[in-house]
Amino acid sequence: MSTYAIGDLHGCHQEFIALLDQLSFNPSRDTLWLVGDLINRGPASLECLQEVKALGSAARTVLGNHDFHLLVAARGGGKLKKNDTLSDVLKAPDREGLLDWLQSLPLSVHEGNKVMTHAGLLPQWGVAQAEALGREVQEALASETSGDFLTRLFGNQPDSWQDDLDGMERLRLIVNVFTRMRFIDTHGRLEFAAKEGLESAPKGFQPWFQYPRTDDAHLLFGHWAALEGKVPQARVTVEALDTGCVWGGRLTALNLANGERISVPSQQVN
Template sequence: MATYAIGDLQGCHAEFVELLERLDFNPRHDRLWLAGDLVNRGPASLACLREVMALGDAAEVVLGNHDLHLLAVARGGARLKRRDTLSEILEAPDSDVLLDWLQVRPLLVRQGDTLMSHAGIPPQWSLEQAEECAREVEAMLRSEASGGFFEHMYGNRPRRYKPGQEGVDRLRAIVNTLTRMRFIDSEGRLDFDAKEGLECAPDGYAPWFQYPRDDDPRLLFGHWAALEGTTPASRVRAEALDTGCVWGGSLTALNLDSATRISVSSHQARQ
């Protein structure tokens, strides 16, 4: 039995199937951790959702910002953007089943001292706090009131989570931290503009994994394709999983037991 963590699929279904074949993945014995953003930008988001859902309990999935965007569009809280490739999901005959399944995925999974969320865990949060915050948003997503939440999910304020926050501001701060975080300052404020490599860090900001923690968990995350699967100068045990398949890079699986990586190149790069 092996457990693999895989970064952002973003509709790269052919590469996902090829990677599973390379791993000789057997859902009866092996397990997958998927770091979110199953959909959008790539050519086969519908196929990715169906493939992952069919894996059942063999796959642990966390929600990414693109997954939440799909849900917001489907539930009437947002509109499609020009570059979105989500229409085939919204128009599919099994759309309701897929969306209902996606909406009850967690924002964070944990096994012992190993945690995975889409964008990472800020150093200001303990593991217990991260779990509590994730469960709070998950409860909202599972409730009948979640449709209203999607209408207010978007926004860059507040820029950091504070324990005393309430209402929509609190939930938005949690979502932004777990699904959009890249650069932060020493107090945990998020920058939402810089999305490329480390060289574009704003003054006073650094990648979240370059700040020390008081504990030593293993933190798995996707979201940041420009890192190309690396975490330079990291001061925590952070492992980047997104290697930019949808942008012509590769799709990568990390064996959580052996720490070895197996990748397949983007089909776009082969054309």
């Protein structure tokens, strides 16, 4: 009976199946934690969604920024981008069921002191506070006005947390922290332009995991392929799980019981 946390799939279904085989994964016995961004960039977004959805309670999945991008394109009036690989999902006969399932997913998974989110956790947020904020977004996604929420979701402002934020500004900032965060300043202000490795940090900004926390949370995240699974100078207990499978790297699983990492090589040609 094992639990594995797996990095961003990004439509790499062939590698996902190879990794499950490598793990001897048995859904009647084992559990997967999936860090979000199941889709896009890779060739098999539809198959990845179908595979994970079919696992039912054997898979615990959080939403990533690409998952939100699909929901916005499908249900919030957004448009696909040039390099998106989401058309197969939007044209699929089971499209609505897949989108309903995706829209029901949380922004975090928490068990013991382990917390998984797509992009990370703001140092100013305690775990209980972060979970409560994530539920606010889940409620918006489940509401009758979810289409309006998705239409207004994208944007870079506000870029720092204030307890008195409300309405769409509050929800947008919560989603951006959970799904887009990389570099922040000492006040927790988010910087959205820099997306490469640590050398791309703008002046006055550091990776979010280089700021201390006041709890013992063990944080699991994906999103940042340029880190190649490494978290140098981390001041919190943290695991980076996106090892760039869709970019020709590897797809990686972390055994949550013993910390062992298991990975398979990418089959993508870039």
